[in-house]
Amino acid sequence: MSVISENIRYIRKQKSLTQEQLAERIGIKRSLLGAYEEARAEPSLTTIITIAKVLEVPVESLIADDLTQPDALKKTLQKDIEGKKLRVLSITVDQDDRENIVLVPQKAAAGYLNGYADPEYVSELPQFHLPFFSNGTYRAFEIKGDSMLPLPSSSIVIGQYVENWKQVKDDATYVLMTKDEGVVYKRVYNHINQKGVFTLVSDNPAYDAYDINAEDLMEIWEAKAYFCTEFPKAQMSVEKLASMVVELQKKVKRK
Numbered sequence: 001m002s003v004i005s006e007n008i009r010y011i012r013k014q015k016s017l018t019q020e021q022l023a024e025r026i027g028i029k030r031s032l033l034g035a036y037e038e039a040r041a042e043p044s045l046t047t048i049i050t051i052a053k054v055l056e057v058p059v060e061s062l063i064a065d066d067l068t069q070p071d072a073l074k075k076t077l078q079k080d081i082e083g084k085k086l087r088v089l090s091i092t093v094d095q096d097d098r099e100n101i102v103l104v105p106q107k108a109a110a111g112y113l114n115g116y117a118d119p120e121y122v123s124e125l126p127q128f129h130l131p132f133f134s135n136g137t138y139r140a141f142e143i144k145g146d147s148m149l150p151l152p153s154s155s156i157v158i159g160q161y162v163e164n165w166k167q168v169k170d171d172a173t174y175v176l177m178t179k180d181e182g183v184v185y186k187r188v189y190n191h192i193n194q195k196g197v198f199t200l201v202s203d204n205p206a207y208d209a210y211d212i213n214a215e216d217l218m219e220i221w222e223a224k225a226y227f228c229t230e231f232p233k234a235q236m237s238v239e240k241l242a243s244m245v246v247e248l249q250k251k252v253k254r255k
Contacts (some may be wrong), residue, residue, distance in 0.1 A: 001045045001053075002039045002042075003063070003064065003065070003066055003153075004042075004043070004048070004062060004063055004252065005036055005037050005038065005039040006061050006066070006068055007057075007061075007065070007066070007067045007068070008036055008037050008051060008055070008062070009035075010067060010068045011055045011057065011067060012037075014207075015055070017056075019033050019034055019037070022054065022055075024085075025049070025054045025211060026050050026051055026054055027050065031217065034050075036154070037167070046118075048062065048063065049117050049118075053117070053218075056179075058214060065139075069080060075184060081164075081165045081166060081174040081192060081214050082245055083165075089117075089137065089161065089219075090116070090117060090118060090119040090121075090122040090123075091122070091137060092123050092127055092185065094127075094129055098129060099137060099138075100127040100128065100129055101127065101128055101129060101130060101138045101139065101140050101142070102122055102125050102126070102127050102139050103125060103126040103127065103128065103137065103139075103140040103141075103142070103156070104125060104140065104141045104142065104183065105125075105126070105142045106142045106144050106154070108125060108142075109141075109142075109182050110185045111180060112125075112177070112183065113177065113179075113183070113218075116177065116218065116219065118223060124187040128226070130158075133158070133160075133224070133225075136160045136161065137160065137161040138158055138159065138160050138161070138224070139158070139159055139161070139175075139221055140156050140157065140159075141156070141157050141159065141175045141183055141185065141221070142154060142155070142156055142157045143156075143157055143175075143183075143185045146182070146204055147186075147202040147203070147204050148173075148185055148186070148187075148203045148204065149203060149204045150201060150203075151185075151203070151226060151228065152228060152230050154228050154229070155227065155228040156226060156227040156228070157173075157175055157185055157223050157225075157226045158223070158224050158225045158226065158227075159174065159175040159221025159222055159223050160221060160222045160224050161219070161220075161221055162220040162221065162222050163175070165192060165214060165220055166190070166192055166193070167218070168188055168190045168198065168222075169188075169190070169222075170188070170189045170190055171187060171188075171189065171220075172187070172188060172222065172223070173185065173186065173187050173223040174186065174188045174220055174221060174222055174223060175223060176188070176198075176200070176217055176219070176220050176221075177217065177218045177219040177220075178188050178212060178217055178218070179216045179217075179218065180216060180217055186201060186202060187200070187202035187203060188200060188201070189201065189223070190223045191204055191211075192214060195211075196213060196214055197211040197212060197213050197214065198211065198214070198217075199211050204247070242247040
């Protein structure tokens, strides 16, 4: 048997899935999955990417590593956290071969969860270019909800792709693509080394903080800029506030 066929069968059994259940999640017939597991057929690259996503392992590991060995899956996850394993990141370029910034609108967020690794899907999303974002890979996400106020719903957050998740900085904001929630924008605290989790915190105190396991993440983007159609409301100046304090002190002394 080939490595990939052994890996598919082994991980499927580790997750207590039948061939019928896994085939349904992948979107293929059970007989075809059986052929993959018995090395009677080779899956296409698109199918391999889908299988890796469903089985929650990096594509490169599914293809090349013997994941049936003791602790192999655990070591693979660690390498994935550090960016040492292949992650499929689809990009587009303009006519001058410069990377575009791809926009993921709110209405496309659910689709992005399934198509983020598909070059054809990504190429159909809105794209633009900003000259001051020239180094690195950037993506723009339209956020929703009031959990990150004062940044309002429908703001556009531009994030830079983070390859090594151990480099996520405490108290900085990130766009994260999660398996259960899809695209979320939060303030992050890194506990990967200690507990294997990130703590996600909302700027709006009405929302509770919560932990998310590294294996439940697909992408992390460090927030670098945002665009908003709502202008900030005027705030009380420091000078006016100081004047009010002095006036209050005078009134207290008179009494």
